[in-house]
Structure formats: structure tokens, C-alpha cells
Amino acid sequence: MNSHITERYDEAAVNCLTGSYSVLAGITGRPVAEQTVFERGDGYLFQAGLDESGYPEYIFPVEEAGALGMTRSGFTVHKEPITFDAAASQLEALLAQHKAVIVWVNTAHLRYADVYRDNNPYLHAVVVQGIAADRSHVDVHDSLVVGPRPYSCRATVTLDDLVRSAGDRIKSDAHDAMGFYYAVSDDTGSATGNPDGAELNGALVRQAERFSAEQRFRNAIRHYQALCEECFTGPPERSAHGARRLFHHASVLYAVPSLKLMARSLRTADAPDHTLALHEEATRHWEAMGVLALRYEATSAPSVLKRITQRFEQLDETTTRLWESVATPEA
Numbered sequence: 001m002n003s004h005i006t007e008r009y010d011e012a013a014v015n016c017l018t019g020s021y022s023v024l025a026g027i028t029g030r031p032v033a034e035q036t037v038f039e040r041g042d043g044y045l046f047q048a049g050l051d052e053s054g055y056p057e058y059i060f061p062v063e064e065a066g067a068l069g070m071t072r073s074g075f076t077v078h079k080e081p082i083t084f085d086a087a088a089s090q091l092e093a094l095l096a097q098h099k100a101v102i103v104w105v106n107t108a109h110l111r112y113a114d115v116y117r118d119n120n121p122y123l124h125a126v127v128v129q130g131i132a133a134d135r136s137h138v139d140v141h142d143s144l145v146v147g148p149r150p151y152s153c154r155a156t157v158t159l160d161d162l163v164r165s166a167g168d169r170i171k172s173d174a175h176d177a178m179g180f181y182y183a184v185s186d187d188t189g190s191a192t193g194n195p196d197g198a199e200l201n202g203a204l205v206r207q208a209e210r211f212s213a214e215q216r217f218r219n220a221i222r223h224y225q226a227l228c229e230e231c232f233t234g235p236p237e238r239s240a241h242g243a244r245r246l247f248h249h250a251s252v253l254y255a256v257p258s259l260k261l262m263a264r265s266l267r268t269a270d271a272p273d274h275t276l277a278l279h280e281e282a283t284r285h286w287e288a289m290g291v292l293a294l295r296y297e298a299t300s301a302p303s304v305l306k307r308i309t310q311r312f313e314q315l316d317e318t319t320t321r322l323w324e325s326v327a328t329p330e331a
Contacts, residue, residue, distance in 0.1 A: 003111040003137075003157045012143065012150035014257045017066045017125040018043060019143030019152070020102045021184070024127065025075065027100045028186045032073045035261055036194050039203045041069025044262045046254070047216045048224035052123055052170040055245045056227035058220065059254050063177050075184040082179055087163045088135040091128065091181075098183035100129045100141075105165035106178075112155040113145050123170045123178070128162070138162050146252065200269045208327035221319060225312040232296070232305060243297035246308075251290030259283045272329050278322040285315045 013019020018037045025032035038044060043065035051057040067077045078098070083090045094101050108121035130139035140155045140162075169178050195203060211217045231242035249255060259282060266279055289311050296304045 003155065003161050005112050005153045005155045006139075007154040009152045010149075012145070012152045014038075014144075014261050015043075015060075015062060015254075016142075016144045017062050017102070018069065020125045020127045020141075021066050021070050023141050023143055024100055024102065024184045025070070025073070027129070028075075028184065030074075030186050032070070032075075033194060035264060036073065037066060037069035038258070038261055039069070039195055039200060039265055040072035041065035041067070042203075042207045042210060043069065044204075044258060044265075045207055045211055045214075045217045046220045046258075048220045048227060050227065051245070053120065055242050056224055056231055056249075057245070057254075058224045058249045060258065070184055074186065076187045078183045078185065080181045080183075082166055082181060084163060084167055088131065088159060091131050091138070092135075094181055094183060095128070095131060098185065100127050100183070102127055102182040103162070103166050104178045104180070105162070106168040106170050107165070108168060109161050109165035110157070111161060112140075112157065113142075113153070115145060115147050121168075121170065128181075131159070135159055197269060200265060204265065204269055204271075204326050208323045211323040212327065218320075221312060221316040225309070225316075228312075229305075229309070236300065239300060240297045243293045247290045247293035247297070250286045250293060255286040256283060256290070259286065266326075271326070275322065275325040275329060278318060278325055282315065282318045282322055285311055285318060289315070 013022065013034050015034075018034050018041070021037055022032055022034040041064075043060050045065075046058055046060050048056065048058050070077050080090075080094065082103070091101075102125055104123060104125050106121050107116040107119075107124050110116040110124070124142075127141040127143070128138050129141055132138070137156050137158050140157045141152070142155060143152045145151050145153060166178065171178070228242060228246055232239045234242070259279065263276075263279060263283075266276060271279075289308065292304060292308050292311060295301070296308060
């Protein structure tokens with residue numbers, strides 16, 4: 001049996017790991033929205049570094065935010081090293097205990113979607129929900145298949161493909177969590193559903209305070225700018241690919257999708273108009289950055305690079321003002 005999609009859904013997660021944690025919560029019978037994982041896990045805070053291919057990335061601390069969001073939602077997060085020489089029996093035992101597990105995979109070995117077959121490999125998280133009686137394949141829930149129209153799906157994956165994808169290690173500055181299964185148990189039930197207004201306001205203010213206090217968040221855009229500009233001084237092929245990655249991080253994968261999720265949180269928290277206006281301004285800057293990145297990929301024009309630099313400066317200023325307004329909404 002070959003790996004293939006069995007069901008496809010128009011809805012997609014903002015991030016593969018936080019989306020997967022939301023899937024696990026639903027399987028336990030106590031659903032937690034991905035937005036809630038971001039809110040309780042401080043997922044709206046971003047940092048910069050290098051991705052699995054050595055290119056600049058602007059990303060929230062995914063593993064930290066996902067585990068924190070689930071813990072604050074009243075779940076216990078379990079982490080177990082994968083036993084590769086007894087993969088089937090270990091997976092059977094874990095599924096019997098937890099019903100489903102998350103595993104980080106190298107997309108080079110996923111064969112059920114064109115995006116995995118036709119693009120460079122990258123790190124991705126999926127949920128394993130079942131294993132065949134003959135151990136030939138597993139049932140997977142993929143919360144985010146990235147493309148022009150992102151979607152989620154259920155898929156059948158051969159056990160061999162799953163084991164290869166989990167064992168072919170990819171590491172970046174933000175991710176080093178391969179080689180483990182992740183599960184959750186609803187042991188405390190201390191928090192349920194979505195945050196109420198008071199909790200949500202407190203969660204957003206807490207993130208604003210962390211932005212001010214922690215250099216990795218406060219200086220993230222400047223750090224990302226420096227990494228991108230260094231990349232753009234490299235060979236033409238590296239510079240062009242770096243520009244494409246800037247587009248992906250700005251518009252497709254991280255900045256704009258996370259800001260759209262944050263907009264819902266701000267509105268639910270009854271954020272004041274000036275905070276919402278700053279949020280909209282930050283979103284526009286990231287959308288414009290994505291367009292500039294594509295232009296720079298196509299032209300390598302110094303004039304476009306100058307505009308990218310200016311846009312980074314505007315983003316840094318606007319993002320700082322946004323978090324300051326969240327910290328002191330009455331100002």
C-alpha cells in the first residue's frame with residue numbers, strides 16, 4: 001500500500017505543531033482551539049535564527065509555545081524517545097495508552113501530498129492516530145499542508161515511510177525535537193475551553209511583558225534583518241533563495257498567519273482602537289515585505305533591497321509600539 005490522502009479539509013492550522021496539539025486535545029474529548037494554544041502558550045512572540053537549511057527564519061518558539069499552551073490548558077504533555085528498532089510495537093503501545101501521538105518528520109519521506117514530493121524537505125509535525133493490524137501502515141492527521149490554498153487532511157502512510165521520516169534528522173535554531181513521540185493526558189482538568197475575557201487579557205499582557213523583558217523577542221526583527229541582509233550578500237542562488245524564504249516567512253508560514261490569529265485574540269479581548277490600528281499596520285508591513293521579497297528574488301535590484309531595509313525598520317518600530325500598547329491599553 002502506498003501513502004495517500006484519504007480525506008481532505010479546507011480548514012488548516014496556522015502552525016503544524018500547535019494545530020496538532022489542538023487535534024490531540026479534541027481526541028481526549030476536551031477540545032482546545034489552536035488560537036487558545038497561542039494565547040496560553042505565548043505563541044504571538046517571535047524570535048529569529050537559521051532554519052534547517054541555514055537560511056534566516058522568523059518564527060515563534062514552536063515547541064515551547066505548544067507545550068506551554070497545553071500545560072496551561074490543564075493537560076500533561078508526555079515526551080518519549082522513539083525506539084526505531086521496535087517502532088511498530090512501541091507505537092501500538094502508545095496509541096493504546098494515549099489514542100494519538102505527535103511526531104516530527106522530515107517531509108522528504110512523506111508521499112501523500114504534492115508539496116512534500118515537489119519541494120525541498122523541511123521539518124513538519126503530524127498526528128498519528130492509528131496503526132494497521134498487520135503493521136503495514138498508520139493513519140495520520142496532517143493539520144497544515146502548505147500551498148497556494150493550505151488545507152488539512154487525513155492520510156494513510158506506510159510504516160516504513162513514517163519511520164524514515166521520523167529518523168532522518170533535521171535541525172534548526174528553533175527546532176531540535178526530532179526522535180520523540182509527544183502525547184497529552186487530561187490529568188487535571190484545571191482549565192477548560194477558551195479563555196474568558198480576564199484570562200485572555202492577562203495572557204496578552206503577559207506576552208507584552210515578555211517582549212519587553214526578553215531580548216530574543218524584543219530584538220527579533222533586527223536580528224532577522226541582519227541575517228537576511230547577510231544572506232543577500234552571498235552568491236546569487238543563495239540570495240534569491242533567501243528572498244524566497246523571506247516571502248514564505250512573511251506572508252505564507254509565520255508572520256501574517258500568526259498576526260491574523262492574533263487579531264481574533266485582540267478583538268475577543270476588547271483591545272482598544274489604537275492597539276487594533278497598530279496591529280493592522282504591522283500586518284500591512286509584513287504583507288508588503290512579502291511582495292518586496294518576491295521582487296528582490298526576481299531582480300536583485302539594490303533599490304528593492306533598500307526598500308526591504310526600510311520596511312524592516314518600520315516593522316521593528318510598529319511591533320514595539322504594538323506590544324507597548326498591549327501592555328498599557330489605557331495609554
